[in-house]
Amino acid sequence: MRQPFKKSQIDVFESLNVTGKAIKQGVLLTTRWNNRVNSMTISWGQVGIEWNRPVFTAFVRGSRYTYEMLLHHGEFTVNIPSGGNVEKILNFCGTRSGRDTDKIRELGLTLVEGEKVSVPGIAELPITLECKVIYRQMQDPKAIPHHILEEFYPQHRSGDPSMTGRDIHTMFYGEMVNSYLIENGK
Numbered sequence: 001m002r003q004p005f006k007k008s009q010i011d012v013f014e015s016l017n018v019t020g021k022a023i024k025q026g027v028l029l030t031t032r033w034n035n036r037v038n039s040m041t042i043s044w045g046q047v048g049i050e051w052n053r054p055v056f057t058a059f060v061r062g063s064r065y066t067y068e069m070l071l072h073h074g075e076f077t078v079n080i081p082s083g084g085n086v087e088k089i090l091n092f093c094g095t096r097s098g099r100d101t102d103k104i105r106e107l108g109l110t111l112v113e114g115e116k117v118s119v120p121g122i123a124e125l126p127i128t129l130e131c132k133v134i135y136r137q138m139q140d141p142k143a144i145p146h147h148i149l150e151e152f153y154p155q156h157r158s159g160d161p162s163m164t165g166r167d168i169h170t171m172f173y174g175e176m177v178n179s180y181l182i183e184n185g186k
């Protein structure tokens with residue numbers, strides 16, 4: 001892990017135009033547990049406020065290795081590109097699982113020590129949100145409109161109870177405890 005990198009603080013709410021656009025195209029969610037750092041691509045996520053706290057809400061399916069990592073260690077970083085072509089990184093981290101691939105090593109990504117969380121940022125996607133999970137909840141299939149259930153959780157069509165909830169998204173509320181731009185990245 002390379003240190004020190006120069007970091008400039010950012011106000012997430014002032015930069016919502018950049019963050020919001022980036023989330024739509026894909027950003028990374030990075031976790032650390034058991035001496036392993038793993039990043040997965042997400043394109044669903046919300047920046048908002050609850051309990052007077054700035055919160056990044058991520059929606060993670062139960063089948064992801066990231067889900068397991070988050071249950072063990074409730075901290076993550078969101079890594080947002082700032083220009084540059086990160087398509088290859090987003091494709092790779094969005095199609096390979098950390099269960100059987102060390103994505104960081106394979107891609108040669110530069111990890112940068114976090115400040116308020118033990119999870120690193122990534123120099124190649126330098127806008128960094130450090131988050132601590134303050135709440136998590138699996139979404140309730142019974143509360144999801146039928147057409148959305150059909151589209152995103154097709155196994156529920158059969159009504160097979162053994163499948164219920166298997167790959168439903170869990171919302172992880174990460175309190176954003178720090179946000180900055182890593183400078184001098186690749």
Ligand SMILES: Cc1cc2nc3c(=O)[nH]c(=O)nc-3n(C[C@H](O)[C@H](O)[C@H](O)COP(=O)(O)O)c2cc1C
Pocket residue numbers: 025026038039040041042043044045059060061063064065066067090091093094095096097098099
């Ligand atoms: C553009 C894109 C966006 C994605 N968004 C999400 C998401 O918001 N939530 C989710 O659970 N999976 C999402 N995925 C799928 C995961 O990134 C993918 O399953 C990944 O391999 C999981 O890695 P892991 O097993 O190491 O956690 C997305 C994939 C891509 C390509």
